[in-house]
Amino acid sequence: MRTTILIDANTMNLEQLKVEISNAQQRPLSGGITSNNMTIFDNGNGQLTLSGDITITIKVLDLTSTGVYTLNSFMNFTQQTIANKLKGNIFVGGFGFYKYDSNRKKFTNKPCTYTIRYNFNYIVKLTQITMLSQLSGNDFVLAVVDDIRSSFTDKYGKSRKVSGLTNGAGGPAIVSYNDWAKYPYLAVHEFFHTLSLGDIEDNSQKQKLMYHLGGNTGSSVSNQELIDVNRYIMSDISNVARGRYTNPGLNTVNRLRTFLNSSSNGFIFNKAKFR
Numbered sequence: 522m523r524t525t526i527l528i529d530a531n532t533m534n535l536e537q538l539k540v541e542i543s544n545a546q547q548r549p550l551s552g553g554i555t556s557n558n559m560t561i562f563d564n565g566n567g568q569l570t571l572s573g574d575i576t577i578t579i580k581v582l583d584l585t586s587t588g589v590y591t592l593n594s595f596m597n598f599t600q601q602t603i604a605n606k607l608k609g610n611i612f613v614g615g616f617g618f619y620k621y622d623s624n625r626k627k628f629t630n631k632p633c634t635y636t637i638r639y640n641f642n643y644i645v646k647l648t649q650i651t652m653l654s655q656l657s658g659n660d661f662v663l664a665v666v667d668d669i670r671s672s673f674t675d676k677y678g679k680s681r682k683v684s685g686l687t688n689g690a691g692g693p694a695i696v697s698y699n700d701w702a703k704y705p706y707l708a709v710h711e712f713f714h715t716l717s718l719g720d721i722e723d724n725s726q727k728q729k730l731m732y733h734l735g736g737n738t739g740s741s742v743s744n745q746e747l748i749d750v751n752r753y754i755m756s757d758i759s760n761v762a763r764g765r766y767t768n769p770g771l772n773t774v775n776r777l778r779t780f781l782n783s784s785s786n787g788f789i790f791n792k793a794k795f796r
Contacts, residue, residue, distance in 0.1 A: 553578055553661035553691075554754055554768035556641075559761045563623050570638040571761050575754065577603070578646045579712060580656060582664045584781075584790035585698050589665055595701060596647040599708045602740070606709070606730070607643040611747050612636060618758060627762050637758070639751040652796055653777075658770040661715055662693045662777055663708055664790075669697045671787035675734055676722045683787070684737065687714035688780045690753060691771040695780065695788060704737040706730060717753040718746055 559573035581596055583589050613636065620633040647663075656662060669683045684700035685707050687693070694711035701707045710730055714720075721732045728739045731746070760766040781788050781795065 551657060552659035552767040553771070554766070556755075556760075556766040557764070559764050559766065561621060561623075561626070561758075561761050563621050567634070568636040568638060569621060569758075570640050571755065571758060572640045573642070573761065574644060575641045576644045576646060577607075577661070577754075578648065579661045579663050580650045581647055582650055582656075582662060582777075582794075584664055584794050585667050586791045589698055591702070592649065592665070595705070595708065596649070598705055599712070600645050600647045602706065602709045603712060604643060604645040606713075606742050607641075607645070607747075607750070609747075611639040611744065611751055613639070613748050613752075621762075628759050639748075639755075641751070641755075651794075653774055656774050656777070658773055659768050660771070660773045661691075661712070662773055663712065664693060664695045664777065664781065665698050665701065666695055666781075666788050666790035667698060668789040669695065669700075669787055670789060671785065679734075681734060685711040686780075686786055687711045688776055689714075690717040691715060691776075693773065693777040693780055695786075706740055707737045709740075710737045713742070713746075713750065716750045718749060 554575065554577060556573050556575045559571075562570040562572070564570070579599075581592070583592055589595065616635050616637045618633060618635060619628040620631040621628055621635075650656065669686060671683045671686075672680050673683060674680050683697075684704065685694065685696040687695070692712075692715040694708070694715050696708050696711055710733065713730060718731050721729050722734055723732075724734070726732050726739075727735075728741050730737075730740050730742050732739045754768075755761060755766070778795075780786065781790065
């Protein structure tokens with residue numbers, strides 16, 4: 522997150538300026554994606570390792586009529602599953618970018634091709650909120666509703682009920698409470714839509730997390746899908762060289778309001794809670 526510091530040259534000396542900059546750098550970041558302790562290691566043989574602590578925060582908004590009394594257990598399962606899926610090293614070959622200067626810890630303007638090793642330590646947090654004022658513009662949000670009364674036609678020509686919907690990369694994501702209770706991986710599936718992944722309808726891939734015909738029962742994520750997720754989370758690797766990062770604005774509140782109120786989506790929820 523870029524922080525603007527206004528300086529009065531007549532009243533602020535160099536030491537005061539250093540303190541002001543230090544304070545700005547220590548302020549906690551907020552948003553769906555925040556990162557600290559980011560580093561880049563060049564092995565000298567065409568491979569860059571990207572490391573650091575990345576926190577993924579998902580704010581959960583219960584819009585059901587009666588409230589989800591098992592919400593904490595649902596959230597814990599979803600949190601642990603997402604964290605487990607994001608673990609491990611991911612390698613991408615033939616990555617075209619710019620030459621990294623290890624001494625200056627920044628990228629030059631000279632084109633270069635690398636193998637990228639994503640070695641991030643992912644920390645996943647699901648936190649319940651009760652009102653829109655607890656959402657910021659760059660937050661990820663998962664809303665729980667009573668039902669979703671809409672359907673889609675799969676590639677085989679069969680009409681199917683919708684259990685969850687996500688408004689593209691960045692979200693928001695919406696799940697039906699009753700379907701979430703039947704399919705524990707449903708919220709994980711929808712959140713990975715938020716991280717840019719698409720649905721799978723090939724019947725030979727029912728074990729995949731992103732398979733969405735006949736209930737979300739699969740849980741496997743391919744290496745290519747994890748590459749796509751890491752690229753979404755850190756779309757510009759020059760941000761790693763800056764040490765800290767937070768995702769740009771997603772217009773979360775307006776997108777959630779528009780998505781929920783679209784009659785074509787068929788969301789059934791307690792509108793009194795949506796304030």
